[in-house]
Amino acid sequence: MKTCLVVDDSRVIRKVARRILEDIGFEIAEASDGVEALAWCRAAMPEAVLLDWHMPIMDGLEFLKQLRKEPGGDRPTVVFCTVENNIERIREALACGADEYIMKPFDGDIIVTKFAEVGLA
Template sequence: MKTCLVVDDSRVIRKVSRRILEDLGFEVAEAADGVEAMAWCTAVMPDVILLDWQMPVMDGLQFVKRLRSEPGGDRPKVVFCTVENSLERISEALNAGADEYIMKPFDGSIVAGKLEYLGLCA
């Protein structure tokens, strides 16, 4: 079973994301910020990370840069899921190491489409 780490400071977003991902057959873990997420990835590297940008402690951009420098940190697919919607911010995220980008609000079909595009679900 493929694993997904949902990283968002909003408990509601994590819960909605978990439901969508479990319906797609993923085992799901959650983190409320980049520091929690990094600790999780150090212990068990997930197949995919659904990542918010604006979070306390360590934001999504800082997290993805650090993740990509860690051993095995190049393996997970990282999908930013955020309200940041300017082309400059999207480019910044992709250049930092993100694989894809979803704008909030989102639904199950959007998440499924992105994960299918990344080869993570049928």
């Protein structure tokens, strides 16, 4: 079973995302900020990461930059899922190694089609 690490400081969002992603066959791991997420990845690199941008301690973009420098950190497919919808910031996220990008608010359909877009569903 593929694992998706859901990184978001909102417990509610993590719960919603978990339900949607479990339905399409993912095992879910959760983290509430970038540092915690990085610890997860060092222990067990997931196949996918659903990543919030604005979080305390370490934000999503910083996490992504760090992740891509880790051994095996180029492997996970990273999908941002954030209220950040400024086109320049989206470009920045893509340049830093994000594979897809979801702007909140989202629904199950958007997550599923975006995951399909990057070959995950």
